[in-house]
Every structure is written in structure tokens, then in C-alpha cells.
Amino acid sequence: MGSQRAITSGVALALIAALAIWVLPQGHDDFTQVLWPAARAREPYAPGCHFWYPAWSLYLLKCVAWLPPHVGLVLVWLCSIGLLLICCQKWGTPGLLVLCAPPFLWGMIWGEPFEALILVGLTLASTGKEGLGLMLLMVKPQLGLVPGLVVLARKPRAALPAIVVALGTTIGDWLLTGRLWVLPYWRVMATAEDFARWNAGPWRAFGILSLLWLPLGLWALLSQKDEHRRLFVAYALGLLLSPYWAIYSLWPLVVMVGCWRENVMLAIGKSCLSACD
Numbered sequence: 001m002g003s004q005r006a007i008t009s010g011v012a013l014a015l016i017a018a019l020a021i022w023v024l025p026q027g028h029d030d031f032t033q034v035l036w037p038a039a040r041a042r043e044p045y046a047p048g049c050h051f052w053y054p055a056w057s058l059y060l061l062k063c064v065a066w067l068p069p070h071v072g073l074v075l076v077w078l079c080s081i082g083l084l085l086i087c088c089q090k091w092g093t094p095g096l097l098v099l100c101a102p103p104f105l106w107g108m109i110w111g112e113p114f115e116a117l118i119l120v121g122l123t124l125a126s127t128g129k130e131g132l133g134l135m136l137l138m139v140k141p142q143l144g145l146v147p148g149l150v151v152l153a154r155k156p157r158a159a160l161p162a163i164v165v166a167l168g169t170t171i172g173d174w175l176l177t178g179r180l181w182v183l184p185y186w187r188v189m190a191t192a193e194d195f196a197r198w199n200a201g202p203w204r205a206f207g208i209l210s211l212l213w214l215p216l217g218l219w220a221l222l223s224q225k226d227e228h229r230r231l232f233v234a235y236a237l238g239l240l241l242s243p244y245w246a247i248y249s250l251w252p253l254v255v256m257v258g259c260w261r262e263n264v265m266l267a268i269g270k271s272c273l274s275a276c277d
Contacts, residue, residue, distance in 0.1 A: 008096045012081050015099060019077055019108055024070050031076055031111030032069045039065035045184035052189060055181040056169040057114065057139045073111045080108065080116040084255060087123045091228065093258030098251065107248030114140040119252040122235060125151045126228045130158035135165050142245050143252075146238030147231050150221065203243045213240040228259035 023029055038044035038051035039061035045051060051058070064072040084104070088095040098104055107115055117136045121144060125133030130151050137144030137151075152159055173181050203210045217237035224230040235253055239245060 004094070004096065008085065008094075008099065011096060011099050012085070015105075015108070016074070016077050016081065020074065023109055023111070024073065027069075029073060029109065029111035031073045031113065035061055035111070035113070036065060036069040036072055043184070045181065045188050047188060047191065049188070052185075053114070054138065054141065054166075054169075054185065055173045056165055058181075059169060059173075060117075060139065061113075076111055076113045077108055080113065083116045083120055087119050087255055088258070090123050090127065091256050091258040092261050093255050098254050101251060101254045103248050103250035103254060107251050110246075110248060112246070112248055115143070115249055115252055118143050119255055122147055122231050122252060122256065126231050130155045131161040134158055134162040138162055138166065140249075142242040143235070143238060143249055146241065147234040150230060150234040201242055201245045202240055210241055210243075213237065217241075226259065228256070232256045232259055 027033070034050050038049055039058060041049065043049075044058055064075055067075070081099070084098060085095040088098060117139045121133045121136030121139075123133075124130075124136065125147065134148055134151055137148045148162075170181065202213075206212075214237075217233065217240065220233045221230060221237070224233055232253070235256065239249065239253070
């Protein structure tokens with residue numbers, strides 16, 4: 001166990017070093033090109049800014065926007081890898097496997113911070129901290145909506161902290177800027193021409209037929225008694241139903257796959273016994 005942790009830590013440090021050497025000089029990542037400028041802009045929802053996140057996500061970014069973009073990007077990498085390794089322990093997935101998973105590496109290359117927060121939200125929601133979990137699931141609605149609805153169905157009172165954050169941020173932003181962020185947000189969402197072009201989800205292929213995943217997804221949700229597996233299915237269903245998400249949004253699903261570990265090992269064992277017979 002100690003040697004595995006040492007190897008995992010070594011791979012994590014090597015990954016950060018490789019990203020710093022390869023990605024930082026290019027400056028083509030989403031954090032440097034989109035998220036950091038939006039957090040510093042007077043109007044982040046102006047046409048052409050490509051900032052498609054709610055106001056509370058914007059104010060989270062402002063916490064690092066006072067730093068140079070490269071420093072902020074390194075902090076994103078450090079936080080993402082640290083949160084990943086902590087959550088892997090909760091889901092029963094070896095962290096080393098996720099560090100080498102293509103969706104995770106792609107997310108780090110593009111400097112996307114929100115998938116890590118979604119993963120923490122899912123982990124908190126699965127361990128009895130539904131209120132805190134919902135607050136984090138809000139940072140990227142296209143990923144957090146379906147799991148959030150599943151959490152609310154089980155514990156409706158958990159919505160209160162999320163409602164307080166949403167209203168508080170909206171009122172505070174209105175007092176600071178004099179405009180209601182929801183209006184320009186939906187305006188830029190409605191006119192985003194490259195939405196479909198960058199979409200990596202099934203919606204691009206199936207369109208409105210993607211809603212046919214809903215009956216199968218509901219059956220899968222209702223058949224799960226374990227909360228970890230229920231949220232795994234909810235997150236996967238959200239990816240099937242959402243009109244937009246990027247390929248790196250798969251990496252929280254990779255972390256959560258550990259909740260099926262016992263069943264997978266049992267199936268492998270039975271297959272081996274059958275082959276021996």
C-alpha cells in the first residue's frame with residue numbers, strides 16, 4: 001500500500017511538471033484563454049467571451065483571477081489532482097488509474113477546474129453531506145443537474161444552502177454591476193454558434209432522440225440501492241441527456257467507477273472459475 005501511494009504521488013508530480021513544460025508556454029488552454037479573462041472582465045457575458053457558466057462559478061474564478069494566468073492554471077492542476085486523489089479513496093478507485101485516464105489528462109491540458117468541483121459535490125452527496133454537495137453541483141449545471149435532482153428527491157431540504165448561494169450571488173452581483181446576470185447569460189447561450197461544434201456528447205448524433213435514454217436511465221436509477229452507484233448512474237444519465245459537454249467531463253465518471261469494483265471482481269472471478277472447469 002505504501003509503495004502504491006509513493007508511485008501515485010510520483011506520477012502526480014511528474015504530470016504537473018509535464019503540464020508546466022508543455023502547456024504553459026502555449027497558453028491555448030481554456031483557463032488562460034476563457035476563464036481567467038472572464039473573471040477579470042467587466043462584462044463576462046458579452047458576445048464572444050464564450051463564458052457559459054453561472055455567476056457563482058464566475059466568483060469562484062475571481063478567487064484566483066488576481067494572480068497571473070499561469071500561476072492560476074498551476075493552482076487549478078494542483079487542486080484538481082489533490083481533490084481527485086482524495087475522492088478516489090471514497091469511491092474505491094485506484095488514483096493511479098485515473099491519473100493516466102485520457103479524459104482526466106485532456107481536462108488537465110485544457111485547464112478545466114469545474115469537473116473537480118463536480119466530483120467533490122458528488123462525493124459529498126454520496127456521504128451524507130447533500131447540502132454542500134448540491135452547492136458544488138451548481139458550478140457546471142449541464143453536469144450537475146441530473147445528480148442534483150436525484151439528491152433532491154431523496155433529501156429536499158438539502159436544497160436550502162444551494163438556494164441561499166444562488167440568491168445571494170445573484171443579489172450581490174446585481175448590486176455590484178447593476179444588471180441581472182441571468183439575462184445576458186441566456187442571451188449568449190442562445191446565440192453561441194460553436195455550441196454544437198464543440199459538443200462531444202451523444203446529443204450531437206441523436207438530437208432530441210437523446211431523451212429516449214430517460215426511461216432506461218430512470219429504471220437504472222430506481223434499481224440502485226447503493227447511494228454511490230445511484231449517483232454514478234445519475235451522472236452518466238446527465239451526460240446522455242445534456243445537449244452540451246466536453247470529452248473531459250467523463251473523468252468524474254472514471255473516478256466513480258470504483259463503486260462497482262466488488263461486482264466487477266466477482267464477475268471476473270466467476271469467469272475464471274468457469275474457464276477452469
